Amino acid sequence: MEKRFASIWFRHLTADWLALRRPALRNMSFVLAEPVHGRMVITAANALAETQGIHAGMVVADAKAAVPDLQVIDHPPGLTEKLLEALGLWCIRYTPAVAVAPDGLILDTTGCTHLWGGERPYLKEIVTRLRDKGYDVRMAIAGTIGTARAVAHYGKAELIIDSGAERNALSPLPPAALRLESDAVQRLRKLGLHTIGSFMSMPRTALRRRFGPELVEKLEQALGQADEYIQPLRPIPPYTERLPCLDPIRTATGIEIAIQRLLEVLCKRLAGEGKGLRQAVLRCYRVDGKMVQVAIRTSSPTAHAAHIFKLFALKIPQIEPALGIELFLMEASKIEDADPVQHALWGGMPGPEDAALAELLDKLAGKTGIHKVSRYLPDEHHWPERSYRLAVSIGEKPVTTWRTDQPRPTRLLAKPEPIEVSAPVPDYPPMLFRYKGELHPIRKADGPERIEREWWMDKEERRDYYQVEDEDGRRYWLFRSGHYADGQPQQWFLHGFFA
């Protein structure tokens, strides 16, 4: 998926915050200042002060000389970072990956904007909400972090840049938009390079030699030629638990204890988040540098530690500790939302979704000697082998009903077995047939039931089925394959046994 990033620039972050706290300051020009080398230096100014020519970096005494009624307020240390973090956490409602940049926020909006109906409504929503709060913000969305930031700070018209259009968007912007060090910016200005476009297509080696590697790196990152990563405020931790051991573990009991400890922590976290695992992997790192792993899967999402332990307990014999295991790593590789159903509610007759039953089936499926645990649902095909299909999940409900309008044998042979018959009259059931050397004279018969092959799926002949009963009362399902042709013997098969 194509990556998209949004950059939010708070133009007067601390000043806006202060104005919110002290409404009296709203119509005054005021600055925040902190002592630097014995002088009070302005760190932030509000919009009104900025119109009077005061900007961050000025000394308070100079500013006071220019604007005598300027209010000076001490800058609390760490205020900017605290505010940005709080705003970043508020922004997690828009995307799970929010990072703090020096004077704003970076949002990884990949795959999030469609929930607000596109990038434009998404951008409008965030900007409106932040402005309503009283913050003066500018926001831009682009395919790279660098371009989004540059456009948010210096962009004139379009605030949403399509991926691939970074070059055009960047070229009219000043070099400072690339977040360069101030001396590199000054050197560029001295050389008459006032826009990014004027040096964008210069050879990279020349740029690196004159302005240092930083310029080239920032340029490449902004153009999407180099990767740039953000450090999310709330990282999404994987469902992994580690258990290092002081002494190498070599016994089954030791492995059991390790699994129990890992599961305890993992399941507590899963249960707290309302999730359950479907697959889990246990990796055992051995002293000799090798790694052995076992995996389990469950039929429904579960966070029941005792049950998962039982599944792993079946696999413990497969773990070969050799000289000893020094690190256990448990990873829940597939997670699903667990239904917070109260299982004890139907104590009487549980359906297939019952938790205890699901645990039994997981246990059976985990055993090495058992190769199939299946449940069947009706399928809309006449062809007997296709009249049922495997259920996808344990709780899947049948869409159609099971048909009972035609007789079907309780036991069906996986492959129809050829028989010898004596059938003198066409389209009549045979008089007798020979199966595995035994002769069966037929007393009663029903049929034929013609089942056409599904020509779009296979190339088998059509079948004419007969339900027959021999003189001992044994009931069979026979069919004749294909239709009558001149001089060709008909092939008959036995396909099943009736109750």
Next chain:
Amino acid sequence: MAVLTEDKRKLIGQLQKHLLRWQGFKSPENSSESIGLGSVERAFPNAVFPIGSIHEFIGTTPEQAAATSGFIGGILAALMRKGGVCLWISTSNRLFPPAIKHFGVEPDRIIFIEARREKDILWALEEALKCDRLIAAVAELHEIDFNQSLRLQLAVEKSRVTGFVFRSNPLRVGNTACAARWQITPLPSESDAGMPGVGLPKWGVELLKVRNGNPGYWELKWSAGQFIPVSKPAKLLELPMRNRKIG
């Protein structure tokens, strides 16, 4: 006179119950429920089909296997009347799921387990019988010895799951701890007068062994979702030879 016999019968019934109790037979709590087997149920202690025990079925031919599957299906339908799930464990599934619907069981409420070896089938059956969320578990096997059947019987006594063990072609029938040993054979169907074609499924149901009960032979047919006893023709009375063997 008739009153006297009635009294006597009651007395005999009471005495039988006492005897069973002294022999250590515990009657199940929900003893009143019938599963529709009619006169066959009278062969069991207290005339109740033992739910929560192991039933052993013996068959040698695939035709008998088909008949037994149908018969078990009929019993399962009665057991699963109130919902629930059952397990069908075998080496390779030969049961045709859509057909079991003819016997009143929803095929999607059966979970089929396939295992490679008999040992694994037994393991799976024991695990299933320990789970009280199941109604029943059916296993298809060849051999089962006394100790293995005892383990199964002990498992069901706690969980009240009904276990069915179908032994096709056993080398040695042997002695088992099962509550009953059955043999089902297909019999010629009876069609209504003048109607051509194959009639309703009909079986010869033979109880070879019943714990604390009386073995016997019955003929049943399956009609409209229930077992219907067939009036026994006179010549069949001498059929169950095995039951005569005493001592």
